[in-house]
Amino acid sequence: MNTRSSGGPGGRAVVVGASMAGLCAARVLSEHFGSVTVIDRDQLTTDAGRRPHVPQGRQPHLLLHAGTRLLEGWFPGVIEELYAGGATPFDICRDFYWHQGGGPLIRPATHMVGPVMSRPFLETTVRRRVANLPGVTLRGGAPAEGVLTGDHGTRITGVRLSDGSALDCELLVDATGRQARSLGWLKELGYGEPPTSVVTVDTHYVSRIYRRGRRPARDWKAAAVIGAPGTRRLAMALPWEGDRWIVALVGVNGELPPMDEAGRLAFARSLDSPVIADVMAASEPLGTAVGHRFVANQRRHVEHMRRHPTGWVLIGDAVCSLDPVHGQGMSTAALQAEALGQALQQSRSVDRTFARRYFRAAAGSVAVAWSVTVGSDFAYPGTRGKKPPGTDLINRYMNRVTLAAQHDEAVCVRFSEIAGMVRRPEWLLTPPCVLRVLRLSRRGPARVPA
Template identity: 35%
Template sequence: MTDPGARPPGGSHAVVLGGSLAGLCAAAALAPHVDRVTLVERDRYPDAPRWRRGVPQARHTHNLLGAGQRSLELLLPGLLDDLRDLGMVEVRMPQDMLLLVAGGWVDRFDSRHTVLSGSRDLLDWAVRRRLRELPAVEFREETEAVGLVAGHGDSVRGVLLRDRDSSARTGWGEPYEHEADLVVDATGRGSRAPAWLQNLGHQAPEETVVDAGCAYATCVFEPPPGHTADWKCVLLQSTPEEPRSGILNPIENDRWMVSVAGLGGERPPLDHAGFVDFAKRLRSTVLYDAIRDAKPLGEVYGSGRTENRRRHYERLTRWPDRFLVLGDAVGAFNPAYGQGISVAGMSALVLRRALERAGTRGTGRIPAGLTGPLRKGIARCVDAAWMLSGNADLAYPGAADGPLPLAARLGKRYTDRLLKVATTDRTVATALFDMTHLLAPPQVVLRPRVLASVLRGPRTATPASASPPTAPSPGPAAGARLPEERP
């Protein structure tokens, strides 16, 4: 059966599978360049900023890093102002943060790095609201993809869909063909693209997995009465020797979203008393001191699927034209590093730039041969994040099969030293933040000035047991301007 509304007469049509942020970003990238974009989502969207089943990590803490802010603003101009107006909180890094890295407390100083902090429900809703204003984008909810439709030669010409049907035994109706000139898979960690490729006679991609056994628990709090502090955010990172972490983020409506995590298989408790007690056993008690008298505003939610997993589609020698995979379906990361949204946005910009170069706007067509070369550009976006999350998690016992290769061991030694130097050296800290925010390639931490400081070694760092540093004295700030997009 074929869907009669699948293709507009004489116009180009793209289908994006998955309506979370990676799919929303892909739709925003496509909308100016094709006549019609159909966004296919398995759930029904809530009509307000509320949690939905298809985004399990939405119950947990999110930071919108620099590259994520830049990408979303380029894709949907004015969105960052919308997010601030809706209550997301701008946190300057490190001056508004108590930041404990493996090497100790990071000095607080004025810098251009900021994160936007708020609930994932609010962020997703704000992006959906913007997309619904675009005439080229249509939402098809309670619909899921079950396969690809082979086209002429080595290509696809659409996707097999099925709609939710409460009267059916399986809860789903019969599959039907939905024709498209381009199919983008943004269905996340659970993507079935490897099996779909095999069904078309292609190979499944190789996978790399690094799993530090990280498990989360999160609760939203109302700050205690009379709370005052010179910080907005607390971030206590883990180490292999002390494998527990915690973060306190300000979110909309004057609330705190607090997440704690155990690595190596430890799972934080899911009751309020146990949650607060777990926070007391982090590397510093500063987060515990903040929440011990705070009022919990809901349940404690847990999450345990946090492995770093990447699928190497860029290594396949054959690829079906008019099919593309991006977002967590290509590279999924330990959420502790907050990189997934940024990589999704960066990958969508790779797609947008390719469409701009192809001159598709107003032509009514998507050229053949577009998607194959894009796999390497998307892989580079994943590489930038993997250098931090995947490599950092390799330090935890059992995260990878067998002993670490020599390059990984040398990289770990350099990173350990860098994290000590960054606590007191602002140039090194700035390079670290550039890499963390994905605003510069990982090689930024090997630039001559940074390399010299790291090799020279740290000045006396403030250990985790000491009081955290105070905020810098008021003065002219460096500003929060993001670097211009690199071509």
């Protein structure tokens, strides 16, 4: 239901980019603006097909519990709708066979249950919900080419489209991904870019879809096998709608997974657990393997921007683009959208005070994910960039956490809550938890069959 807040900005907002970040932004904007228009250069169809300008859409994605909670709050009933369409109900702890540090983590049941499905299916479902919101319009096949300004270039008043038309707006939200296309438009007006942190990890994905079979017998719904850092190898299998698996083989910092099936199977067999290889061997391959390369984590410190026009903000990967292997991108985008809504709720106009509030809150919503993701990536030889303070010490401790989580339900649940962005990492650093981790990790890896 559209519930525009009294005293809000009103008028029109334009979102450039119909990604998950853009769709979540449109939802919160619908409560504060009389009109919201989402534009995208791709055609926005009603089926769950892949969008040409979302190459990572053919790779695995996880909607973490933080993102699930926000989506259900914005679109009541959407989770059941995803289940009805074939998404798999998934407890991130109980249903996930996670093998790391020489053994599998213990798998107690938790409250962190949500859907697992392909990104195109999720996007299409959410996009349909957004299109049905009062006052919201989606326009596909409409590339943006620049901005309109007023007050001598200090305020954004609209966006120019490639067909020569324009859309007036009080607020322009750039959800165009890590390239953040609007920064180029602002550069032409004399504005600089925000300070940016980059950590290079050079991750290569090779994924293939399989038809799910009943064998081998298993009591889990998804699996990940994380090789020792020196191998620079890992693999995961997630369920997709339509009784399918997507299996991704991942190489880090120069390790290249093979594209051919025999080579892929050998890659999976080289890991510490055979579960991924067993899934591949027992399942029918569909289509061909598809590769994707992620070169570097990138964070724009929007909170430190000294000069920018009013009526303009960034969201999603435009603010922070993280190594997809950690599965935090969509949920982080949802948290930024939540921050956008809160900033609008606190503001009576789209002014610099609103922008400062949002940019500070957006920075806070990505800071933990950045620290966790980048810190984990520095466990791999060859990762380059500025390490967050204490990274090496934290990584050594996290090795202990992984061992302890193979033996103890409480540690495993806390570890999963942090991975699911439900709790902050500090919850693993309380004195009782540290003592428990140090004691239990002495047991070494759990030798439990898959």
